[in-house]
Structures are given as C-alpha cells and as structure tokens.
Amino acid sequence: MPKVRFATAWLGGCSGCHMSFLDLDEKLIALADKIELVYSPIADAKEFPEDVDVTLVEGAVANIDNLKLAKEIRARSRLVVSFGDCAVTGNVPSLRNKLGVDDVLTAVYHEGPGRHPTGGDEIMPRLLPKVLPLHQVIHVDAFLPGCPPDPDRIWAAVSALLAGEPLVLEPEMRTFG
C-alpha cells in the first residue's frame, strides 16, 4: 500500500499542538510505517508540496503569511483538519480581536522593551484586522479541539483519518480547552 502523504502546518499558535503530537511517543513509529511526512515544522520542507492526502493545521489565521499558507494547504490537500483550539476557535491569539491592530502593535512593540519593527519592511507579516479560526478562511473537513488536544485524541483522530473513516470523537475527547 502506498504511504499516505501527510503534512502538519503551524499558523498562529504556540506549537503546543505539535508538542502534543510528538507526545504520541512510540505510536509515532507505527505512524511512520503508514505515512510519509511531506511537510511539517518538524520536517525540512520549505514549500508546501502538491498532492497531500491529510494536513493537520495548528494555529489561527492571524496574519497575511498564515492566510497565504492556509490557501496553499487547501489547494494542495485532500483533507484539511483544524488541529487544536487556535485553528478551531481562534483561542488565545483571538484575544486581541477586541483591540485594534494599531493598538496591539503599539502596546507590544512601541511601548514594550527593545527595538520595534518599523513596519512595511517585510520582516513582520502584516496582521489581519481580526484573528480568524481556520474554517472562516478555507473549507475544513474535520475538527480536533483541545488546547492542546492530548495524544489520545490525536491518535483517535489520525487513526480514523488514515483508515478513511469520518472523524467522530467521544464527548470527553472533543472538549475545548
């Protein structure tokens, strides 16, 4: 059987979901037999490749880089999964939504310690007016809530997806937070 072309991506999030993914521990070895990891923060791929079967997306859509990658992911993946609360709800990154972008940048950079980016220099991608959950930007096929989703949830979800089954988690496994 050909290996499933599997990717994970990291948008506006803390990488905690990826840490939890790594906490699959020895199950990762079983997983490695079934998948080829074609793109991930933990793999060395610069461009999001074509023809991906399953992509887990951590993080909310917070800036124009996130938005661009989200659209590439959608165009090149058969199944896109919102992986963790930031992708599913906006979660902690979206706490800035009640403040204006200028106010956030002023508070964090101009009034904060150290040197601040001057803006427009392409060092920092432009922030979107509001941080959005992934499904408000692209079509999402399945949702895996949790902050982070614990390894058992991730395993239940990945097992179902690799078996070609719909992702239906038990109530205990689909709480936010």
Next chain:
Amino acid sequence: MSVVTLTINDELVSAQEGQTLLSVLQERGIEVPTLCHLDGLSERGGCRLCMVEMEGSGRLQAACVTQVQEGMVVYTHSERLVKYRRMILELLFSERNHVCAVCVMNGNCELQWEAAQIGMDHVRYEYLNPDLPMDASHERFVIDHNRCILCTRCVRVCDEIEGAHVWDVMGRGVNSRVIVDLNQPWGTSQSCTSCGKCVQVCPTGALFSKGATVAEMEKQHNFLRWILDGREKKIWSYENGK
C-alpha cells in the same frame, strides 16, 4: 395529587399533575441539555436548550417551564431539536469571549461540557469579540462578563435563597449584563452579604473566587439542597453527610 398520562418519544409515561416536563424527563433518565435550570432554583426558560417538540404545536417549548398535561405527545431528540440546540450553543460561544484554554473553569464548566456532549466541534458564526470588563472590586470574588451566558442563576439564588437580591440584569439582547445593585462595582455593594452562593451556582467562569487561575475553579451545588431541605422539610442532617 392526580396522575396524568403523556407520551414521550413514543412511550406512555405517568406523571404527577403540576410537574414540569423537565422533571419528568430527568426522572426517566432522558437527558436533555440544560444551562439556566438548576435544581432548587425557580425556572427561567432562558437558555432554551431543553426545548422539546410537542404534537399539535408548531412552536418548540422549553421543558423546564412547561407543565405536563393529559395526552401530551412530546419528542425530545428530533433532528430539528438537535440542530437548534447546537445552534444555541454556537451562538452562546460566539457572543462573548469564551476562551476555554484560559478560563478558571476549564474542565469543570457546564457550557464547555454541553458543547462537547452535543458534538459542537466548531462555531459556524462569526465571533463578536465584544470588549467586556471584569470587576474584581469585591474582597473575595470576581465577575468576568466575558464568560457570562446570562442564565441568571446568580440573580435567582441571591433573591430566592440568600434573600439579598444583589444581582439583576440590565440592557437588552446582546447588550444585556448582570449588574450589582444599581450597576455599581461589586465591592461597593451594601446589600451583598459575601455569601458566595452566586459564585457556586454560576455554570461558567463568569463568577469565581479571587485568586483562582486556569482550571482551578470547581463549584458545589449541594448547599442548595441542604438549605431547601431544612427550610421546607425540616431535614437538618444527612447520613454519611449526604
């Protein structure tokens, strides 16, 4: 008291006249979600999660404020009801800033749990992200309006059990807020007895004990039964403390 017979999910059921439909459902182990209902407090019919379909009526009825009647035919889990219950929860989540990951009630919250139960794995509506305040002026407790779902359990417990009636609701619709006395900082209230009943009955992280941080808050409802059993039935002690 006379007995009435009704049909629930195609099954004949007997109930006492005057009973609410919700209490009959609960007696029979038929689980419908609730948020504003709490045993020991008056019913409000506010959250609409316990809505049921009733033959002969096009409108959905909240089971907590509907009395059983002879010949009633009720459905509790039709496709339409499940769809609406999920919509209600999604609207609650989108209306304020319910970020479970950084909430004192994470893991113990009734709103969080009802959403998981019903299978609400994402919210289809746009989040409103309102700019809402917290009031930490009380010596022991905090109110975080970001988490409030306006169930009014705090209003009812304070009025009906404690007898102080500190809490009320002001405004309309999406602008509604629970307020202390005449909309003043909680710490300046002269009617508040600092009993903490409102904190204990609050289903979310809207009311919590000062100093609690993420996932540290747990709430106890037992006191309601102890107080009411004493008042109404003159029961003052429980075997094994139960």
